[in-house]
Structures are given as structure tokens and as C-alpha cells.
Amino acid sequence: MSTGSRVPVYELMGVREVAGGLLLVPPGAAGRAADELRLRLAAQELGRGRWEAVAQGFSDVLVARRRPADGGPPVLVKCPRTGEAVRALVRERDAVTVLASQLHSSGLRELLPQTVDSRLGARPPVLVQEVLPGVPGDVLLSRRPELAAAAAASAFRVLDELRGETGGSSRDGRLVDGWLGHRLAVLSDRVRWCRSAEGTAGLLALRAFLRRELTGRPVEVAWTHGDFVPGNLLFRDPADDDPLAAAGPSDDGPADDGPAVTGVVDWADAMADGPAVVDRATFALALGWLLDGRSWGEQVVTALRTGALHRPETGELPPSGALLAWLWHVSGNLEKSRRFARNRRWLREVLVPVLRELAARPAPSG
The missing domain is CATH 3.90.1200 (Aminoglycoside 3'-phosphotransferase; Chain: A, domain 2)
Incomplete structure (x- = not known):
């Protein structure tokens, strides 16, 4: 999401780019403990795997790139921090599902982030999506x-x-x-x-x-x-x-x-x-x-x-x-x-x- 301010987040915060287009953000002191707890609880919910990157960004959603322990492809794990963020992820998940069902073009469908696992009603709420290629x-x-x-x-x-x-x-x-x-x-x-x-x-x-x-x-x-x-x-x-x-x-x-x-x-x-x-x-x-x-x-x-x-x-x-x-x-x-x-x-x-x-x-x- 764009904020409309002048300085891009990766310049403002000294963020470095990692594979798959994620931005690795050094966690701030205020939210570090809460975000680490969210990731630990998400890991318990999803099973064994390796966290490869964490993006904090401007929204109230913590996004992590995770590789399953079975060696499968990496996935994006989205952990909403607020009720507003949970509702936004529900809208995103449902919109992509409905749109994909209406598209005839496989090329367009391939541009959409498909849901791998949705546990937005759980504690903690989690949405898992496939990693799309590109920058x-x-x-x-x-x-x-x-x-x-x-x-x-x-x-x-x-x-x-x-x-x-x-x-x-x-x-x-x-x-x-x-x-x-x-x-x-x-x-x-x-x-x-x-x-x-x-x-x-x-x-x-x-x-x-x-x-x-x-x-x-x-x-x-x-x-x-x-x-x-x-x-x-x-x-x-x-x-x-x-x-x-x-x-x-x-x-x-x-x-x-x-x-x-x-x-x-x-x-x-x-x-x-x-x-x-x-x-x-x-x-x-x-x-x-x-x-x-x-x-x-x-x-x-x-x-x-x-x-x-x-x-x-x-x-x-x-x-x-x-x-x-x-x-x-x-x-x-x-x-x-x-x-x-x-x-x-x-x-x-x-x-x-x-x-x-x-x-x-x-x-x-x-």
C-alpha cells in the first residue's frame, strides 16, 4: 500500500531487497516482541518450516516468507495485527477467489496470489499465499x-x-x-x-x-x-x-x-x-x-x-x-x-x- 509520502519505505528505513520481491525490514523496538510472538504462534499453527524474510511495511499486516520443512516452494504468511487488518485480508482472499473463477484467461489468473491456506478465524489469524515471481x-x-x-x-x-x-x-x-x-x-x-x-x-x-x-x-x-x-x-x-x-x-x-x-x-x-x-x-x-x-x-x-x-x-x-x-x-x-x-x-x-x-x-x- 502506498502512503502518499515522498520517501519510499526502502530508502527511509534502510530496507534491503531479498529474493521474491520481499523487503526485509529490521524490526522496530516497539513492535518486535509482539511480532516475534505472532510468528512463533503462526509457526505452531502451520507446522515446521524456515522463516526466510519478514516485511513490516506500512499496513497492519506482518508478512513473512516461509519455506516448508518438506522442501516445498516458499509461501507468504500474512499475520494481521488488528481487526481492520483481518477484515482486509478476508476481502482480499474472497475477491481473488471470485475473480479467478470468472476469468477465462489463464494468463490473468496466473497474476493473482492464490490462497494456500486460510485460517483468518483462528488465533492467531493467518493467511498463506503462494509467492509470485518478480520485483x-x-x-x-x-x-x-x-x-x-x-x-x-x-x-x-x-x-x-x-x-x-x-x-x-x-x-x-x-x-x-x-x-x-x-x-x-x-x-x-x-x-x-x-x-x-x-x-x-x-x-x-x-x-x-x-x-x-x-x-x-x-x-x-x-x-x-x-x-x-x-x-x-x-x-x-x-x-x-x-x-x-x-x-x-x-x-x-x-x-x-x-x-x-x-x-x-x-x-x-x-x-x-x-x-x-x-x-x-x-x-x-x-x-x-x-x-x-x-x-x-x-x-x-x-x-x-x-x-x-x-x-x-x-x-x-x-x-x-x-x-x-x-x-x-x-x-x-x-x-x-x-x-x-x-x-x-x-x-x-x-x-x-x-x-x-x-x-x-x-x-x-x-
Whole structure:
């Protein structure tokens, strides 16, 4: 999950990359004992095996890479720390199961993290998933930002294929109300400022703007990921390829030496009939933060003022798409962890500027 702050986690915390795309984070003193206990209890629950890496990250989920004692392939063990995190993992598990059952393309199904074992109702709750190959997109692009356009093209090909299998068009205003209602309620419930006069005015203006832009006209709907940031995509790093294989065109056609998508993870915010533009706009906003250090709030305010969200790697997207992606992002973060509501910098840079901009805009005439 992306936080919208400027410094990537692996630079901020001195994290080192390990095989399979995990980030090995030295445990902080505050949570070390509790996390070690979680891992010990999970090990007792799952049986003998060897822990190979532990990733703490920003969410309330402890993620470990574990190799079973029988020599089988490694797996990811996800240990939620809070009730919100348990519910997020339940949503992720169920969304992947339902989506996989609806896909005809085996290529798309191979990008999904399949569940190996689910014990989310146990104590401790645990979700075990297969390890997908590849390097997280934020890691890859921080090392090689020149690959951003090629990575975006690969990511959008996945979205096009997903839209082709699950997409359609809708004019149903009730669908729009369903997209907005719960997410706006999360902001109002979790963030005290959103219940102030200014915050309430911003939420009302946000709802009015999006209903005006999205109702009464065809809106493309499809299975949406909901947090389609580079860090939730795994890529094949072209630097790892056989140099002879990527040297140039072959008899079968031009060589594909770009960073192809090898996996898409963290489906907790997925929706079967979501607005298709959300994932494209989310990827564009995440690139703006990752490559340029521009917060999500700054980018969305700019899109509102200029009439478009534009990046050279992703093209031009409407401000309604930027607002939907922002709403998915902030509500998803707040729903997964209450820590965001206490993070003053995140509120100041990501959430508050957008609602203030909307509240200050004159109401449309007529």
C-alpha cells in the first residue's frame, strides 16, 4: 500500500531487497516482541518450516516468507495485527477467489496470489499465499526510472485485458452512489477534521462533483483492483534476462525486453463493478509520487484546476478519475489502519488539500 509520502519505505528505513520481491525490514523496538510472538504462534499453527524474510511495511499486516520443512516452494504468511487488518485480508482472499473463477484467461489468473491456506478465524489469524515471481514496481522504478513508460504500458495492458473480460458500460446512478457512500462515510468516521465545517463542506462538494460527472452518461465498469500502485505490481526486471534473448528481434517478431507484469497483489480494495478509470488514475498518481515526489493531494488539486490529470507515461485522464482514485486511496488506507488518521503529515499533504479545494470552488450554476 502506498502512503502518499515522498520517501519510499526502502530508502527511509534502510530496507534491503531479498529474493521474491520481499523487503526485509529490521524490526522496530516497539513492535518486535509482539511480532516475534505472532510468528512463533503462526509457526505452531502451520507446522515446521524456515522463516526466510519478514516485511513490516506500512499496513497492519506482518508478512513473512516461509519455506516448508518438506522442501516445498516458499509461501507468504500474512499475520494481521488488528481487526481492520483481518477484515482486509478476508476481502482480499474472497475477491481473488471470485475473480479467478470468472476469468477465462489463464494468463490473468496466473497474476493473482492464490490462497494456500486460510485460517483468518483462528488465533492467531493467518493467511498463506503462494509467492509470485518478480520485483515490486516501486523497487524497480526507483532503481531504473527510465522504465516508467514501459512499466505503465505493461500495467495498462493488464487492465485492458481485465476490462475486456469483465467490463461493460453503465448509466446507473445507484452504482455511483454505491461507489461513493461507504468511502465518504469512512472519511467522516475516521478523520475528525472531516466532521468540521470545512471538512463537511469538502465531502459534500466531492460527492456533488462526482455525481454530476458520473451520472446520466455511460461509465465504464469492470473488476477494479482499487490500489493499483506500482508497489502492488510485480515485474520481470529486464536486467535479469538472458542478454542474448533480449538483444534484438527474432524470427518470431520483435523482442519484448520491457518489464512485463508477473503478478498483482493486495486485492483488499477490489470491486467487481468498479469504475474502470480508478486503476489507471491510481497508477498515474502513484508514479507522480514515486518519480517526482508530488503528493497525491497536490496532484489531484492540480488536476481539478487544469481540467486533467496528465503524465507522459500514462496520458491524460479526467479530473473525475483523479478524484475517484484519490477517494479509493484515502478511504482504503483509513479503513485498513487507523494510524493514517493520526498521521498529521499524511492528512496535511494527501487528504485535506483536496477537500479544501473542492469546498472553495463555486457551486455550478443551474
